[in-house]
Amino acid sequence: MYMGDYIVIESQTGPFEFACESVSTGTPFIARVSDNKHQIFLDHTFLDQHPSACRFLRPEGDLVLCVIHETRPCQCRHYRCVVMRIFDVLGGLIGYVTGNLSLHSDDPVLRSEWEAAEQGISQSSGDAETWLQKYLEDKGYRVE
DSSP, X not given: OOGGGTEEEEEEEETTEEEEEETTTTEEEEEEOOGGGHHHHTOOHHHHHOTTSOTTEEEETTEXXXXXXXXXXXXXXXXXSEEEEEXXXXXXXXXXXXXXXOEEOXXXXXXXXXXXXXXXXXXXXXXXXXXXXXXXXXXXXXXX
């Protein structure tokens, strides 16, 4: 959401093509809006509501999508938006975890389990993401 500070649009070079620069590296790149994302790209409501968001993010249903995914810069290729999705015993998606290991869920039981897990992470050794996945699976969740 906050990559808007790191990607600058230098100029528009076509109807859905832009000359851009990755601010953190000074690397220029060409951003092309995917053909199937032209319509949602034209709606700027999201950007008005989230002025620090990347100029190439747009909502589609409950998701926020990168409309230049195929031509995104290197820094975005290495950023992991969602590191795990959490499903209940019936297979329903009840939460997801972002790259900074933040839980996004309205499920009160999962949120409670997550708070307990956060305390356990500090005592664990090794990879926190792997530890969290095993912890949640041991609690009966399916994690992908």
